[in-house]
Amino acid sequence: MKRYLKNFSLAIPFLFVGIAALVACDFTQESFNIHQALSNLMNDLHLGLIPLVLLGCTRAIYVANEETKSIFTVRSMDWSDPNISTSLWASPRGSERTSAGESDEGYPHTWKSQYKSLVVCNYNKSATDGINEEGLVANLLFLPQANYTHDENSQEKPRLTITALAQYVLDNYATVKAVVEGLKQQPFFLVTSKLAVAKLNPKTNEFEVYFKPIGLHLSVSDSQGDSAVFQYVEEYVDGKKTGKSELVVYYVPEEEEDKNKETITVLTNNLYTKQLELLNKFKKDNGDFDWGNKNEVFRWDELKKYNLEREEVKEMNPPMNGADIRFLRASFYSNRLDKIDKNIKNKRPFIDETQRDPENLEGSHSTWVEDWSKHEGLARAVSLIRNMSTPLNVQAIDDNPFLASTVWRTVADHGNNRYFFELNRALYPLYVDLEELFADLETVKKLDLYVPPVKEGEKGIDLLEDQLNKGEKIGKVNHLFEDVKDNKWFYFDYQRSDTETSGSLH
Structure with missing residues (x-):
C-alpha cells in the first residue's frame, strides 16, 4: 500500500x-x-x-479460579464531560420504581425491586453500573448504533428509559440466564433523551451547551461466571432497514460452553457481531485463541503479526484506543491472564540467597514456592481495567470529539462480595463490603463522590478534595453512606415541570 x-x-x-x-x-x-x-x-x-473513533467504556471478565469461583467483572467509564456527577446508591427490596420523565410518552413502566442493589449513579439520573445481593452485575456502555424506534402511539407496552435498564435488571433478576429469559419477552419499549454537555468553542474560547443523544447497550454477568450482552439496534429484513428497533442477545448457555473458549466476556462500543468477527480472526478451528504460534512472527515496533505460511498480516494493536482496539486488547489480556490454581506454575517462586557463594553462584542458593495472596486475583483484575484507560483531559487532535477520558472504573469481586470503585479524579480507590451493606439495608442510602454545583455560587462535592483535605472516602466506605430524604430513589430521566414528581432529590 x-x-x-x-x-x-x-x-x-x-x-x-x-x-x-x-x-x-x-x-x-x-x-x-x-x-x-x-x-x-x-x-x-x-x-x-x-485517532479516530475513540469511544468510551470497556467491560471484561477475569476468572482467576474456576473451582473457588474467584470471578471479577471489571469496567471503565470513558466520557467527554469532566463534570459528570457520580454517586453510589444502595436500594432495599420493595423499592417503588417509575421510569418517567421527558421520554415516557405517557406510559411509564413501573415496578418494585425484588433484590437489594448498589449502583453507580451518573447525572443523578442513570444507574450506569451496579451489583445486586445475588451477585448479578449490570453495566451500561455507550453504543453509537443504539436504536429505540417504536410506535409512539402504541399502548401495547409501557416505556422504560434506557438510563433505567441496568436498574430494572438488578431489581428483578438473580442470574444472567434469568435476565436473558426476561428481556427476550420485551416487556417494554425503550426510550431515550438528550444529555446537555458543555463544550469549549475554539473560535470564541467560550463554553457552549450542546445536546448529545443517549445511546447505550447492556452487559450482565453473575457469580457463576455467566455473561450476556443486549443490544437494541435497527432491525433489518432481507438486508433492508425496517425502521424498527430489534433486541439482539448474545448469550452462550452453560451447557453449550466450551470452557476457556467463550467470547461473551468483553464488551466495548461497537456492534457485538462485528467485534466477534474481529475476534474470530484470532481463533483456530478448535476454538483456542491463536494470539501467536510457530508459523507467525510478531514485531513489536510494527504491532503486527505475520503468518509465514498464509502470507497474512494481522493488526495486533492499531494506533490509539478505539472501540475495536480496546475490544481486542481486553480480549487478549483477559484471555492471557494466568489462573490462580494449584498448578505449580501459578505459585509464587522465592530464592534463598543467604548462603550465596560468589565462587559457586549456581550451587549456593535454593528455591521454594508459596501460594499467592488470597487477594492476588483482585490485583490482576484491577490491573486489567487500568490497562484499558485513557488519561484525563487528553487533548483531542483537530477537535476530534471521540477522544474521551476515563472518568471512573469499577471491579466487582463476585467471590468476596465486594464492589470496588476508582474515580480518576481522586488518588485512592474505595470499596463497599456488600455482605455488610445488604445485611441490614432497609432504607435508601447514598454516598456522593463527585457532584458539581447545580447553580452558580453553590459548592459541589469533590472526592479528591475529601481525600486530600479530610482524609475521607478512602478504602472501605460502608460507614459513610447516608439516608436519602423521604426514602426516594433518583429519577431515570429529566422531569418536566408539569409533573408532580419534578424537583431535586438533593
Missing part, C-alpha cells in the same frame, strides 16, 4: 475536511461508519496521524 502513497497525497487534505465536517454533527451510525472507514484507510496508508 505504501507504494501508492504518492497517488493518495491529494486525497489526504479531503480526509481532514471530512473529519472536520463530522465534528460539527451529532454522532450517528453514518458518522461512525465513515470514521471507521477513514481510520482503516489511514491505517492502510500507515499515516498514524489522527
Whole structure:
C-alpha cells in the first residue's frame, strides 16, 4: 500500500475536511461508519496521524479460579464531560420504581425491586453500573448504533428509559440466564433523551451547551461466571432497514460452553457481531485463541503479526484506543491472564540467597514456592481495567470529539462480595463490603463522590478534595453512606415541570 502513497497525497487534505465536517454533527451510525472507514484507510496508508473513533467504556471478565469461583467483572467509564456527577446508591427490596420523565410518552413502566442493589449513579439520573445481593452485575456502555424506534402511539407496552435498564435488571433478576429469559419477552419499549454537555468553542474560547443523544447497550454477568450482552439496534429484513428497533442477545448457555473458549466476556462500543468477527480472526478451528504460534512472527515496533505460511498480516494493536482496539486488547489480556490454581506454575517462586557463594553462584542458593495472596486475583483484575484507560483531559487532535477520558472504573469481586470503585479524579480507590451493606439495608442510602454545583455560587462535592483535605472516602466506605430524604430513589430521566414528581432529590 505504501507504494501508492504518492497517488493518495491529494486525497489526504479531503480526509481532514471530512473529519472536520463530522465534528460539527451529532454522532450517528453514518458518522461512525465513515470514521471507521477513514481510520482503516489511514491505517492502510500507515499515516498514524489522527485517532479516530475513540469511544468510551470497556467491560471484561477475569476468572482467576474456576473451582473457588474467584470471578471479577471489571469496567471503565470513558466520557467527554469532566463534570459528570457520580454517586453510589444502595436500594432495599420493595423499592417503588417509575421510569418517567421527558421520554415516557405517557406510559411509564413501573415496578418494585425484588433484590437489594448498589449502583453507580451518573447525572443523578442513570444507574450506569451496579451489583445486586445475588451477585448479578449490570453495566451500561455507550453504543453509537443504539436504536429505540417504536410506535409512539402504541399502548401495547409501557416505556422504560434506557438510563433505567441496568436498574430494572438488578431489581428483578438473580442470574444472567434469568435476565436473558426476561428481556427476550420485551416487556417494554425503550426510550431515550438528550444529555446537555458543555463544550469549549475554539473560535470564541467560550463554553457552549450542546445536546448529545443517549445511546447505550447492556452487559450482565453473575457469580457463576455467566455473561450476556443486549443490544437494541435497527432491525433489518432481507438486508433492508425496517425502521424498527430489534433486541439482539448474545448469550452462550452453560451447557453449550466450551470452557476457556467463550467470547461473551468483553464488551466495548461497537456492534457485538462485528467485534466477534474481529475476534474470530484470532481463533483456530478448535476454538483456542491463536494470539501467536510457530508459523507467525510478531514485531513489536510494527504491532503486527505475520503468518509465514498464509502470507497474512494481522493488526495486533492499531494506533490509539478505539472501540475495536480496546475490544481486542481486553480480549487478549483477559484471555492471557494466568489462573490462580494449584498448578505449580501459578505459585509464587522465592530464592534463598543467604548462603550465596560468589565462587559457586549456581550451587549456593535454593528455591521454594508459596501460594499467592488470597487477594492476588483482585490485583490482576484491577490491573486489567487500568490497562484499558485513557488519561484525563487528553487533548483531542483537530477537535476530534471521540477522544474521551476515563472518568471512573469499577471491579466487582463476585467471590468476596465486594464492589470496588476508582474515580480518576481522586488518588485512592474505595470499596463497599456488600455482605455488610445488604445485611441490614432497609432504607435508601447514598454516598456522593463527585457532584458539581447545580447553580452558580453553590459548592459541589469533590472526592479528591475529601481525600486530600479530610482524609475521607478512602478504602472501605460502608460507614459513610447516608439516608436519602423521604426514602426516594433518583429519577431515570429529566422531569418536566408539569409533573408532580419534578424537583431535586438533593
